[in-house]
Amino acid sequence: MTASLYWYLREFARIEWVRKFFFARTAPLVTPAHFRGFPEPTGKACQHALFCMMVCPAVGAIDVVHEGDGWKPRIHKGHCIRCGLCVEACPNGVLMSGRVLETMQAQGTALLVSFRISIDRDLCTGCGNCVTACPVNKQIDAQLGAGGHSSNDEVIMRVDDGDVQVLHEEKCTGCKICETSCPTQAIQIARILEGIQQPVEGGGP
Amino acid sequence: MIIKDVVCPFCGCLCDDLDVEVDGQKIIKVQNGCTLAEATLTGNNRLPAPIRRTANGWEEISYDDAIRETADILCAADRPLLYGWSSTHGEAQSIGVHIAELIGAVIDNTSVVCHGPSILAIQEVGHPGCTLGQVKNRADVIVYWGCNPTEAHPRHMSRYTTFATGFFVPEAQKDRTVIVVDTRRTESAEIADEFIRIERGGDYEVLSALRAIVRGKGSILPREIAGVAREQLFRVAEICMKAKFGAIFFGLGLTMSNGKYKNVRNAIELTDELNRHTKFTISPLRGHGNVYGSNEVFTWITGYPYAVDFARGIAFYNPGETTAVDILRWGECDAALIVASDPGAHFPHAAAAHLAKIPTILIDPHRTATTPLCRLQIPCTMAGIDAEGTAYRMDGVPIRYKKLIESLYPDDADLLRRIHDRIREVQGA
Numbered sequence: 001m002t003a004s005l006y007w008y009l010r011e012f013a014r015i016e017w018v019r020k021f022f023f024a025r026t027a028p029l030v031t032p033a034h035f036r037g038f039p040e041p042t043g044k045a046c047q048h049a050l051f052c053m054m055v056c057p058a059v060g061a062i063d064v065v066h067e068g069d070g071w072k073p074r075i076h077k078g079h080c081i082r083c084g085l086c087v088e089a090c091p092n093g094v095l096m097s098g099r100v101l102e103t104m105q106a107q108g109t110a111l112l113v114s115f116r117i118s119i120d121r122d123l124c125t126g127c128g129n130c131v132t133a134c135p136v137n138k139q140i141d142a143q144l145g146a147g148g149h150s151s152n153d154e155v156i157m158r159v160d161d162g163d164v165q166v167l168h169e170e171k172c173t174g175c176k177i178c179e180t181s182c183p184t185q186a187i188q189i190a191r192i193l194e195g196i197q198q199p200v201e202g203g204g205p
Numbered sequence: 206m207i208i209k210d211v212v213c214p215f216c217g218c219l220c221d222d223l224d225v226e227v228d229g230q231k232i233i234k235v236q237n238g239c240t241l242a243e244a245t246l247t248g249n250n251r252l253p254a255p256i257r258r259t260a261n262g263w264e265e266i267s268y269d270d271a272i273r274e275t276a277d278i279l280c281a282a283d284r285p286l287l288y289g290w291s292s293t294h295g296e297a298q299s300i301g302v303h304i305a306e307l308i309g310a311v312i313d314n315t316s317v318v319c320h321g322p323s324i325l326a327i328q329e330v331g332h333p334g335c336t337l338g339q340v341k342n343r344a345d346v347i348v349y350w351g352c353n354p355t356e357a358h359p360r361h362m363s364r365y366t367t368f369a370t371g372f373f374v375p376e377a378q379k380d381r382t383v384i385v386v387d388t389r390r391t392e393s394a395e396i397a398d399e400f401i402r403i404e405r406g407g408d409y410e411v412l413s414a415l416r417a418i419v420r421g422k423g424s425i426l427p428r429e430i431a432g433v434a435r436e437q438l439f440r441v442a443e444i445c446m447k448a449k450f451g452a453i454f455f456g457l458g459l460t461m462s463n464g465k466y467k468n469v470r471n472a473i474e475l476t477d478e479l480n481r482h483t484k485f486t487i488s489p490l491r492g493h494g495n496v497y498g499s500n501e502v503f504t505w506i507t508g509y510p511y512a513v514d515f516a517r518g519i520a521f522y523n524p525g526e527t528t529a530v531d532i533l534r535w536g537e538c539d540a541a542l543i544v545a546s547d548p549g550a551h552f553p554h555a556a557a558a559h560l561a562k563i564p565t566i567l568i569d570p571h572r573t574a575t576t577p578l579c580r581l582q583i584p585c586t587m588a589g590i591d592a593e594g595t596a597y598r599m600d601g602v603p604i605r606y607k608k609l610i611e612s613l614y615p616d617d618a619d620l621l622r623r624i625h626d627r628i629r630e631v632q633g634a
């Protein structure tokens with residue numbers, strides 16, 4: 001015990017140590033330019049594509065709300081992990097964070113979100129709930145939205161041969177209303193996230 | 206060749222917006238129809254020719270022989286039964302009634318094992334109903350009670366209720382609240398906003414509880430009614446009372462469970478109570494394509510919608526006494542003509558077993574579960590596929606079946622007319 005006290009005092013009672021401890025001068029804390037903070041608005045109008053919500057890996061970190069006369073992404077800082085994926089995924093450049101947008105432009109990279117519609121023909125009853133409820137279908141063919149009847153070849157999907165047939169998968173916006181309107185869980189939308197790189201003039205790094 | 210606006214003859218929805226592609230005498234493609242419509246229209250299980258049971262099996266016979274034998278069996282019977290009628294057109298149904306009058310038979314349709322109790326309740330307290338078009342364009346609260354439209358009427362929700370854009374409900378499912386009441390969690394319950402799960406046989410109690418709440422007497426209710434929490438019923442009653450326009454649809458869960466027609470009467474009276482607060486309607490989800498039509502046709506000619514007994518020489522109606530199931534179960538019936546229905550699949554065992562004991566003749570295009578119970582089967586056209594005629598949708602709207610393909614089979618109306626004429630000949634002689 002006595003020995004321990006001796007060694008303790010010998011280490012910490014030195015004048016150099018005491019001076020360093022109380023009067024140390026460290027460099028001020030500065031946020032570096034490449035630091036990726038919470039996403040912030042760029043000022044461009046949100047088109048309600050909702051890709052930010054779809055791509056976000058943190059539960060409850062981002063939602064898109066209707067404010068005033070338009071839509072607006074809202075970041076919940078307690079949940080956001082600042083990964084920047086929402087910034088990359090937004091097709092309209094509504095959000096920015098650190099150098100994410102600049103790097104994407106410089107390197108010609110982008111995140112592409114697409115959707116794949118799969119129908120389980122054993123479960124599908126051809127009730128037409130999904131094709132009637134689909135907001136894109138409703139917009140393309142009002143008659144379809146008003147009762148499940150369509151002869152229009154431009155719709156995303158319609159009922160043929162007793163089952164739902166997908167005609168234009170590329171028009172799907174991934175809202176999943178069809179999934180929630182299906183009583184037999186016969187339709188499923190897979191959201192597919194794809195990273196792509198286009199060659200840039202002048203070359204990338 | 207593509208035929209537009211085809212009527213599907215399968216269920217009571219009678220969807221009249223199908224596009225059907227026909228190649229010669231074959232239907233090869235059905236667009237806009239559900240899986241039941243597709244199977245009905247493209248199905249290929251027709252009986253090729255009339256068949257008669259022999260000691261070792263079946264033999265094919267001519268239409269003339271089949272008609273002659275049918276007329277002879279019916280004329281010789283003391284208590285003949287003419288049953289079915291719900292999958293054919295009104296023209297054939299009316300000839301059926303004339304045959305019944307001619308031979309003093311009991312004529313009954315599939316309502317007896319379906320919505321017969323609904324008809325009894327309607328006869329007691331009336332029918333605050335409306336067409337499906339009104340529901341589609343106005344209803345913001347939809348109640349499905351004791352029925353599963355997903356399985357039985359697949360397009361009901363997308364064509365008339367939940368998902369269809371209506372004139373006063375432009376946002377469809379966002380504007381509409383869907384309530385499903387059932388004893389089990391059905392597929393339809395999966396997409397409902399509110400699901401009330403009641404104990405088996407508890408419909409009457411729950412309906413009475415809702416009536417009490419709507420009348421402002423909810424305080425007398427116990428904590429739980431037939432397995433349903435009082436609070437849920439208060440919530441549902443409020444949704445109904447705040448509706449701009451509500452529509453109740455009910456099925457066999459209400460008509461064929463304990464209480465039978467009293468359940469339906471209570472549901473109609475609940476609708477009546479709700480109409481003191483807002484607009485509310487109630488309608489049965491009718492099963493067979495033209496079962497409503499058989500009720501209509503029977504009523505025009507005899508005054509009664511089903512279970513009509515001509516044994517006294519005049520039309521007599523007393524469900525429980527003149528209904529097909531009862532006269533078969535008691536062994537009272539000694540010959541039966543079954544048209545456009547499948548009692549072998551739907552009747553209680555005792556009634557179906559009696560059909561096998563007596564000379565039973567089946568007029569139906571397909572081999573069905575009734576075929577093994579018959580002595581004679583005569584194939585005919587199928588209304589809505591190779592025969593045209595009039596049918597009534599579940600809400601009472603008459604719709605004309607189209608003839609899609611030509612076939613060599615005789616129309617059921619023609620067959621029945623020949624049987625009718627042959628009976629007159631036999632009787633005249």
